Amino acid sequence: MSDISVYGEGLVKNYGKTEALRGISFLVNKGEIFGFIGPDGAGKTTLFRILTTLLLPDAGHATVEGFHVVKDFRHLRTILGYMPGRFSLYQDLTVEENLKFFAGIFKADISENYYLIKDIYDQIAPFAKRRAGKLSGGMKQKLALSCALIHKPEVLILDEPTTGVDAVSRREFWEMLIRLKNQGITILVATPYMDEAILCDRVALMQHGNIMASGTPDQIIASYPHRLFSIKSDQTLELLSLIRQMTGIHSAEMFGGNIHVSASNALTGIKEIEDFLRSHDFRHFELEEISPGIEDCFIDFMKMNQAS
Amino acid sequence: MKQFVIKEFLHIFRDVRSMVILFGMPLVQVLLFGYAITNEVKDVRVSVIDQSYDYASQAVVNKLFASGYFLKGEHINSTREIEESFRKGKNKMVVVIEPGFAGKLETGQQPTIQLIADASDPNTANLLVSYASGIINAYSRELVPAGNIPVIVPESRMLYNPSLMSVYMFVPGIITILLMLVSAMMTSISIAREKELGTMEVLLVSPLKPFQIVAGKVMPYVLLSFINAGSILILSYYIFNVPINGSLLLLLGETILFILLALSLGIFISTISNNQQTAMMLSMFALMLPTILLSGFIFPIENMPAVLQWFSLIMPPRWFITIIKSIMLKGSGIEYFWKETLILAGMTLIFILASVKKFKIRLA
Amino acid sequence: MGNMEFVIEAEGLTKTFGSFVANDNLNFNVKKGEIFGFLGANGAGKTTAIRILCGLLLPTSGKISVAGFDVYTQTEAIKKHIGYMSQRFSLYEDLSIYENFRFYGGIYGMSRSKIKEKTSEMLGRLGIESLRNSIIASLPLGIRQKLAFSVAIMHSPQIVFLDEPTGGVDPITRRQFWEMIYEAAAQGITVFVTTHYMDEAEYCNRVSIMVDGRIEALDTPRNLKDKYQAKDMDGVFLKLARKAG
Numbered sequence: 001m002s003d004i005s006v007y008g009e010g011l012v013k014n015y016g017k018t019e020a021l022r023g024i025s026f027l028v029n030k031g032e033i034f035g036f037i038g039p040d041g042a043g044k045t046t047l048f049r050i051l052t053t054l055l056l057p058d059a060g061h062a063t064v065e066g067f068h069v070v071k072d073f074r075h076l077r078t079i080l081g082y083m084p085g086r087f088s089l090y091q092d093l094t095v096e097e098n099l100k101f102f103a104g105i106f107k108a109d110i111s112e113n114y115y116l117i118k119d120i121y122d123q124i125a126p127f128a129k130r131r132a133g134k135l136s137g138g139m140k141q142k143l144a145l146s147c148a149l150i151h152k153p154e155v156l157i158l159d160e161p162t163t164g165v166d167a168v169s170r171r172e173f174w175e176m177l178i179r180l181k182n183q184g185i186t187i188l189v190a191t192p193y194m195d196e197a198i199l200c201d202r203v204a205l206m207q208h209g210n211i212m213a214s215g216t217p218d219q220i221i222a223s224y225p226h227r228l229f230s231i232k233s234d235q236t237l238e239l240l241s242l243i244r245q246m247t248g249i250h251s252a253e254m255f256g257g258n259i260h261v262s263a264s265n266a267l268t269g270i271k272e273i274e275d276f277l278r279s280h281d282f283r284h285f286e287l288e289e290i291s292p293g294i295e296d297c298f299i300d301f302m303k304m305n306q307a308s
Numbered sequence: 309m310k311q312f313v314i315k316e317f318l319h320i321f322r323d324v325r326s327m328v329i330l331f332g333m334p335l336v337q338v339l340l341f342g343y344a345i346t347n348e349v350k351d352v353r354v355s356v357i358d359q360s361y362d363y364a365s366q367a368v369v370n371k372l373f374a375s376g377y378f379l380k381g382e383h384i385n386s387t388r389e390i391e392e393s394f395r396k397g398k399n400k401m402v403v404v405i406e407p408g409f410a411g412k413l414e415t416g417q418q419p420t421i422q423l424i425a426d427a428s429d430p431n432t433a434n435l436l437v438s439y440a441s442g443i444i445n446a447y448s449r450e451l452v453p454a455g456n457i458p459v460i461v462p463e464s465r466m467l468y469n470p471s472l473m474s475v476y477m478f479v480p481g482i483i484t485i486l487l488m489l490v491s492a493m494m495t496s497i498s499i500a501r502e503k504e505l506g507t508m509e510v511l512l513v514s515p516l517k518p519f520q521i522v523a524g525k526v527m528p529y530v531l532l533s534f535i536n537a538g539s540i541l542i543l544s545y546y547i548f549n550v551p552i553n554g555s556l557l558l559l560l561g562e563t564i565l566f567i568l569l570a571l572s573l574g575i576f577i578s579t580i581s582n583n584q585q586t587a588m589m590l591s592m593f594a595l596m597l598p599t600i601l602l603s604g605f606i607f608p609i610e611n612m613p614a615v616l617q618w619f620s621l622i623m624p625p626r627w628f629i630t631i632i633k634s635i636m637l638k639g640s641g642i643e644y645f646w647k648e649t650l651i652l653a654g655m656t657l658i659f660i661l662a663s664v665k666k667f668k669i670r671l672a
Numbered sequence: 673m674g675n676m677e678f679v680i681e682a683e684g685l686t687k688t689f690g691s692f693v694a695n696d697n698l699n700f701n702v703k704k705g706e707i708f709g710f711l712g713a714n715g716a717g718k719t720t721a722i723r724i725l726c727g728l729l730l731p732t733s734g735k736i737s738v739a740g741f742d743v744y745t746q747t748e749a750i751k752k753h754i755g756y757m758s759q760r761f762s763l764y765e766d767l768s769i770y771e772n773f774r775f776y777g778g779i780y781g782m783s784r785s786k787i788k789e790k791t792s793e794m795l796g797r798l799g800i801e802s803l804r805n806s807i808i809a810s811l812p813l814g815i816r817q818k819l820a821f822s823v824a825i826m827h828s829p830q831i832v833f834l835d836e837p838t839g840g841v842d843p844i845t846r847r848q849f850w851e852m853i854y855e856a857a858a859q860g861i862t863v864f865v866t867t868h869y870m871d872e873a874e875y876c877n878r879v880s881i882m883v884d885g886r887i888e889a890l891d892t893p894r895n896l897k898d899k900y901q902a903k904d905m906d907g908v909f910l911k912l913a914r915k916a917g
Contacts, residue, residue: 039813039841041813042842136714136715163840164868165714165868166713166714167713167909167913168713168909168910169713192840192841195870195871195906236854237854237855237858240851253847254850254851254854255871256871256872256873256874256875256905257893257894295871298842299844302843303844
């Protein structure tokens with residue numbers, strides 16, 4: 001018995017001259033939450049469409065639960081749960097009608113699988129007679145997830161399920177995903193929000209059709225090659241342009257009100273930075289060494305790719 | 309499948325706009341065409357300059373006014389006054405009978421009658437001249453029943469086509485247009501809408517086969533189109549006394565054939581358009597305009613340039629209009645239009661095959 | 673007269689739709705050159721408030737002025753003195769960069785020479801003068817986003833409203849975008865911004881958090897974090913919004 005749920009190797013997809021996927025390979029284990037993290041245009045949607053049998057790859061191949069995404073598409077379509085980028089609901093149908101319809105096309109029995117969606121659907125059940133178009137973003141997201149789950153899929157593929165949804169709904173959504181994972185469903189999720197990476201078991205950081213890095217969030221953070229410092233000041237812009245002139249600095253980027261400064265070598269430390277700033281008459285700041293987040297790593301990988 | 313059809317009906321019933329188009333259109337069109345046409349030819353003032361004033365010319369004049377289409381307008385004495393009476397709007401047409409009318413008739417010289425119409429309103433003028441010509445020709449046949457050569461020559465270059473003036477001719481046209489509209493346009497738009505909203509992605513990833521998706525989309529429209537065609541027939545039968553001389557069963561059968569054709573066209577359009585707007589434009593320009601302009605519904609095909617006549621051969625509505633005219637007005641049976649029926653069936657087959665081939669099991 | 677320092681003054685801003693209260697007695701002032709974060713859950717009433725401030729919607733009650741103009745009577749003047757950019761609508765994709773600048777400059781009555789000058793100034797700042805005649809659709813998303821912001825401030829508005837300007841953008845571009853915002857603020861343009869990225873709230877000078885039509889909190893990010901004992905703005909937001917739910 002294999003523990004691999006989704007497997008992709010050398011996947012390439014071009015739209016005319018645009019290279020959407022440039023030969024990516026990855027492995028998703030059964031029962032894990034795997035995140036594809038990257039901005040718009042990274043190739044996440046194209047990848048998901050290949051995995052859901054909606055697109056044919058130009059090169060490379062992929063399997064889901066051992067089934068080939070091109071040859072076995074008929075069977076795959078019965079075991080996949082898919083939530084496309086925009087919540088694909090019928091806006092003019094009610095909550096209840098949407099659920100019934102999606103159960104109907106998969107020949108699924110709502111009462112039989114209700115236990116799967118109970119936690120989620122119970123929250124929108126009071127609005128069962130309301131049209132989907134009149135729901136808030138968070139509720140639409142819950143309904144779309146219920147509809148994608150009602151046929152008890154083995155693999156759930158979610159394309160940017162949290163985009164445009166507020167922080168509270170996002171948090172609740174992730175809590176739901178973790179419960180689903182505990183039911184044994186493998187979950188692939190694409191997101192542009194770096195902070196969601198930490199909630200995944202493993203992630204792939206994507207940019208320009210490539211996977212820049214993959215692994216557990218901890219592994220990725222541990223691979224960060226620089227010392228990292230955070231400086232806070234009231235004159236963020238001035239500080240930013242000043243610190244970028246310092247030798248021994250790899251990069252300096254704004255992070256909220258702070259500036260994250262990565263050192264290009266181990267010799268650059270708190271003292272060196274402090275001395276540099278003071279020697280340029282910059283006095284009011286708070287400086288500390290910090291451990292990087294996924295976003296620091298992502299930026300570093302992007303810069304590495306740009307350089308090469 | 310059942311869920312799919314239910315869903316499709318819900319879409320239709322929840323969209324006020326499509327409801328109005330579906331059920332308002334037949335009513336409005338039938339009433340509009342019906343009343344507009346019957347009123348047009350009835351209150352028109354016509355004057356006669358009878359330069360013969362003999363028994364034969366008076367008989368013609370009596371026939372004209374007995375038809376009920378013309379009212380006696382302001383009397384004028386000479387052809388010089390015609391223009392002024394037109395300008396004042398007193399007359400819409402003047403009938404000039406040449407001197408020695410009865411004499412010429414008796415000696416077989418073919419007397420002429422001039423029909424001079426106010427062409428500032430070309431449609432009415434056209435109608436009037438055709439009407440008057442029709443009446444004169446009828447009278448001429450009455451005089452010499454055996455001969456094919458008209459004894460009296462009405463001087464007009466208008467086409468003799470009295471049936472064009474009747475509401476009867478519009479009913480087949482309206483049925484055709486509406487079936488096209490409802491079946492082709494609405495299905496193509498509703499499929500394109502699923503693509504636009506992204507729900508098509510979910511449908512494709514489901515175990516549904518393309519055939520099931522298409523059938524589920526189309527079924528409600530078959531029913532609605534059929535109801536529509538029926539309501540037009542009932543309306544025109546009871547309000548305008550449009551006859552159904554042939555077999556009702558045959559009429560309904562041919563209607564279903566045409567609905568299937570229009571639906572397969574609609575599906576075909578949706579396979580080549582990615583959003584509602586494109587589907588709408590394609591249906592408008594590729595279906596509606598040719599249906600109205602090239603099917604012989606409004607403009608007689610015989611008068612079109614050769615290229616357009618040739619083009620009208622590939623217009624499904626052209627064949628369907630011929631068929632229903634034959635059934636409704638002439639009361640003919642299938643033996644008179646099996647060729648047209650075959651053509652329609654062939655076209656349906658081609659479009660169904662083409663759309664099944666084009667309908668993708670994937671996105672691109 | 674210290675009043676002139678505030679470019680947005682809202683006192684008792686209320687908007688109801690039938691029995692539904694979208695904005696319930698909002699009170700806030702925004703200073704000139706300030707970066708003001710306007711946060712809230714979906715449906716909390718942010719969009720309604722922004723529409724009122726932009727002169728697109730009349731409030732039910734309240735005393736509100738934007739750029740010194742009254743939102744009831746001087747909406748045309750308001751529109752001349754503000755800029756607007758959203759993630760959804762920004763530039764015409766089938767026009768070139770310069771054509772977009774010319775169009776928007778024209779809308780605000782800028783002269784041809786002024787438009788030319790502004791265009792080269794802004795493209796110069798972005799380092800993309802060579803792309804002047806490129807069609808927008810052919811440009812990467814990051815550049816488009818920055819161009820959209822440039823267009824929104826090309827007529828030197830007093831206030832620019834940014835509605836989720838950085839959705840889906842890569843982290844480096846997002847930072848460059850925020851650097852642009854800081855530069856604009858340094859030039860005295862007030863920035864009024866909504867976002868779903870809680871870490872972006874930390875870029876703002878002050879942040880207001882709306883819950884169910886009311887402003888539940890309004891302060892600097894640092895004070896908010898202290899007050900709600902949260903390590904980041906995400907924590908503050910969750911505490912406030914969950915309390916309501």
